[in-house]
Amino acid sequence: MNAPAPAAVAAPFYQAQGDECRLFEAAWQQQLPVLIKGPTGCGKTRFVAHMAARLGLPLITVSCHDDLSAADLVGRHLIGDGQTVWCDGPLTRALRQGGICYLDEVVEARKDTTVVLHPLTDDRRMLPIERTGELLEAPPSFMLVVSYNPGYQHVLKTLKPSTRQRFVAMSFDFPAPDVELAVLMQETGIAESQARQLVTLAGQLRRLTGYDLDESVSTRLLVYAAKLMMSGMSPQQACRTALAEPLSDEADTIAALLAVIDTQFPAR
Amino acid sequence: MEDIVGGWWDRLVRRAAYRGYPAAVVELESIAGQAPLFFRAMGGDPALVLRSTVGTEHGARRRLIERLAGTGTKVELAWRDSQAFYLPDKLDLYPDPALNRQLYFWLMALAATPVPPGDWLNRNRAATAACLAAMPGLALVYQRLLTALLPMRPDPAKLPEAEAALERAIQAALRQPDIEQILPAIAQPPLPVPLWLHPAPPLVDQAGAAAQHEAQNPQGKRPDQRSRRRRYRAQRVAQDERKNGMLLVFRAESLFTWDEYVKVNRHTEEDDDNNGEAAAEDMNRLSIAQDAHTKSSKLKFDLDLPAAAYDDSPLGPGLKLPEWNWKQQRLVEDHCIIKPMLPRDAHPAALPDRLLPLARRLRRQFQALAPERVRRSGEASGPDIDIDRVIRFMSERMSGVAIAEPALYQAWPPGERSLACLTLADLSLSTESWVGESGRVIDVIRDSLLLFAEALSASGDAFGLYGFSSIRRQEVRLQVLKDFAERYDDNTRGRIIAIRPGYYTRMGAAIRQSSRILLQQPAARRLLLIISDGKPNDLDHYEGRYGIEDTRQAILEARRDGLLPFCVTVDREAGDYLPHLFGHRGYVVVQQAQTLPQVLTRLYAGFTR
Known part of the structure; x- marks a missing residue:
């Protein structure tokens, strides 16, 4: 956890859906923190990785969880040989390096954690480290990016309005069919006809969001399915393992999902 | 002897004339669980529900043996209208059950596909073409179904000229659905095409009117589950305006058909037996007219005490409670008698299927509410x-x-949130009123209670569910739906399902009693949630200012005892009096009653924050 992403040599592939890349760049130049919302597996993390590589910045990703404390972000004293050693947390490290700190699924983090971000996200752009008495000032290239999934809303787990208001926000959704088609082909090298079938199938399954499924099939799952198909698995089986089973645990729902899959990839 | 031989012959010839393969039958029930999801995934309107069709007369030429047997006049075809999508009750067209099953899915995909206007042949043809183009897997299924179907179609060469042209057009449309066909004009209908939707489904407004009619008679005895899904072909006719129906002066045989609409001079029957249902089953077309009579089984015993046998079962003699008299500005001791009761006819029941998806989502959301662990x-x-x-x-x-x-x-030992919630629902007769399309207020309250209870039991907080109504001060009825000590299980669910509206709203007494119950709960925060649909009122002077002042006093007492009273109401005019009762932050008006479950759960989440 909290491991820095290895500095990418070439920018990871990202298929732009609109002018989100330009927006992100403008926000970086103006030193504004960015909030990205969007369903699971629609490309939020990939987008940030892509932009970090494009801007030539180190990217430090923190996957937030409900026990993430302020110390986990900022840093803590560790016990060394009879003495304590201060160890920077990912946020402090990103600050010192002047890179992008990306907090994934920020709503999962405890509420007090997000308050640590407040002095970083206004015009002060600084991080006070209480334990060492240090006051870190953010270099111009530092950028804070947080993301969360509004579809997966816990009653309690939403961002505090006071936190939300400090970010410029971008909304992501699953790409349009043609874009998704390009993504699938680029990511997996799958033939266009099969990719098109997968995208059509995704469109059918996404109609069920909110009725039968809490959340529908993501671009990531489609990529998985395509990868399985590329490895020689039958399309039927690839879709079953990558699309039907991950979406539900109920036998009836899975049977119906399989029937939907059958309309694109029939059982031989 | 003649009878027996006749019976044999009948059975024999019917079996010989039957077109399907009963051994390979696939019932609608077996796919009913998957059908709605599949239909929606194919692009069908999510609001439509699944129904089964009844046979309609197709009027096509029958084979000699069918005419001998007197069968084969009706066919069950699928169709869709603005209310539902309809599938045959069972399919045994093909000798292979797998094909029959696939036929169901094919029909659903077809029904879910939007079609351009046109004649029935080209509508079906266009929908088929659209399905085949979008779904290669389904195209394969279609080919299989078609290959097995074509030998069953009549040979155009053996038909009279006009019919042969039609049959040729149908077969061409089946084989090559992307080429437009011209529908030959012909009086004789063709043999029905089981791969297509109904050529002339009952019109939309008729079905809509029928549904409305059904909705307006919610008290009538419900037919069993299976027949409720069945859809009868209905026509709407104007009520015969003549004061008295005609006397049947002619001989009954001269009536053309037995489902023709004739007004006869007799009263609405009150039988409980299912003769009517059986007759509906046999009729091709039901005529529906509105008359001024209502069956008395739909009347409620609202103004007087019901017979003891019909009443809820009282628990003990009752508790005396005070009431606030605002004219005298004093609390009158022992003024009301409150009677805890259990709903009658409550049977253990599971959560209704239609609430399951929402309940599942709520449970998941509220599990996150389970007390947080503190380091x-x-x-x-x-x-x-x-x-x-x-x-x-x-x-x-x-x-x-x-x-x-x-x-x-x-x-990280598990923390204690220590919250107890008592929900008090208004079950007075006014909850029988209708709110838009979502049913009666009582239905919304029932669903809300069920879902709210699901959510609360997932959150792990202590909670109780009560309902109240009143008949003067001698009888304030407190329905115990779920005690704090009870588990939330099928028994309590059954009680919630059994709630019925009745009587009046003596809110003050109910709140006082609820406060007492809630005060016994060992929790740090105690929430008193009141679901109401209108002002407090009762038969005696408990109305207007008196009722409001008494209720306000009861709420003030609850506040003084450290409870958190909160009111959720579906009464849109509640803004007039609720601020006075609960304070302007102590209530919420639900503009659309059907959203009550969501509002309740969201509120609760807010309280626990």
Whole structure:
């Protein structure tokens, strides 16, 4: 956890859906923190990785969880040989390096954690480290990016309005069919006809969001399915393992999902 | 002897004439669980429900043996209208059950596909073409179905000229659905095409009117589940305006068909037996007209005490409670008698299927509400090292002051949120009124209680569910739906399902009693949630100012005792009086009653924050 992403040599592939890349760049130049919302597996993390590589910045990703404390972000004293050693947390490290700190699924983090971000996200752009008495000032290239999934809303787990208001926000959704088609082909090298079938199938399954499924099939799952198909698995089986089973645990729902899959990839 | 031989012959010839393969039958029930999801995934309107069709007369030429047997006049075809999508009750067209099953899915995909206007042949043809183009897997299924179907179609060469042209057009459309066909004009209908939707489904407005009619008679005895899904072909006719129906002066045989609409001079029957249902089953077309009579089984015993046998079962003689008299500005002791009761006819029941998806979502959301664990430092054992204490311990040891066994660990024992919630629902007769399309207020309250209880039981908080109504001050009825001590299980669910509206709203007494119950709960915060649909009122002087002042007094008392009273109402005019009762932050008006479950759960989540 909290491991820095290895500095990418070439920018990871990202298929732009609109002018989100330009927006992100403008926000970086103006030193504004960015909030990205969007369903699971629609490309939020990939987008940030892509932009970090494009801007030539180190990217430090923190996957937030409900026990993430302020110390986990900022840093803590560790016990060394009879003495304590201060160890920077990912946020402090990103600050010192002047890179992008990306907090994934920020709503999962405890509420007090997000308050640590407040002095970083206004015009002060600084991080006070209480334990060492240090006051870190953010270099111009530092950028804070947080993301969360509004579809997966816990009653309690939403961002505090006071936190939300400090970010410029971008909304992501699953790409349009043609874009998704390009993504699938680029990511997996799958033939266009099969990719098109997968995208059509995704469109059918996404109609069920909110009725039968809490959340529908993501671009990531489609990529998985395509990868399985590329490895020689039958399309039927690839879709079953990558699309039907991950979406539900109920036998009836899975049977119906399989029937939907059958309309694109029939059982031989 | 003649009878027996006749019976044999009948059975024999019917079996010989039957077109399907009963051994390969696939019932609609077997796919009913998957059908709605599949239909929606194919692009069908999510609001439509699944229904089964009845046979309609197709009027096509029958084979000799069918005419001998007197069968084959009706066919069950699928169709869709603005209310539902209809599938045959069972399919045994093909000798292979797998094909029959696939036929169901094919029909659903077809029904879900939007079609351009046109004649029935081209509508079906266009929908088929659209399905085949979008779904290669389904195209394969279609080919299989078609290959098996074509030998069953009549040979155009053996048909009269006009019919042959039609049959040729149908077969061409089946084989090549992407080429437009011209529908030959012909009086004789063709043999029905089971791969297509109904050529002339009952019109939309008729079905809509029928549904409305059904909705307006919610008290009528419900047919069983299976027949409720069945859809009868209905026509709407104007009520015969003549005051008295005609006397049947002619001989009954001269009536053309037995489902023709004739007004006869007799009263609405009150039988409980299912003769009517059986007749509906046999009719091709039901005529529906509105008359001024209502069956008395739909009347409620609202104005007087019901017979004891029909009443809810009282629990003990009752408790005396005070009431606030605002004219005298004093609390009148022992003014009301409150009677805890259990709903009659409550049978253990599971959560209704239609609420399951929402309940599942709520449960998941509310599991997140389960008391958060708090990190506690300075524990003697635990999963994590308490670094601050280790540092202190080390520095102390270095300076020579050592403690034998310091507590150097951190642990996360489950925290206690300590919240108790009592929900008090208004079950007075006014909840029988209708709110838009979503049903009666009582239905919305029932669903809300069920879902709210699901959510609360997932959150792990103590909760109780009560309902109330009243008949004067002698009888304030408190329905115990779920006691705090009880588990939320099928028994309590059954009680919630059994709630019925009745009587009046003596809110003050109900609130006082609820407060007493809630005060016995050992929780740090105690929430008194009141679901109401209108002002307090009762038969005696408990109305207007008196009722409101008494209720306000009861709420003030609850506040004084440290409870958190809160009101959720579906009464849109509640803004007039609720601020006075609950304070302007103490209530919420639900503009659309059907959203009540969501509002309740969202509210609760807000309280627990």
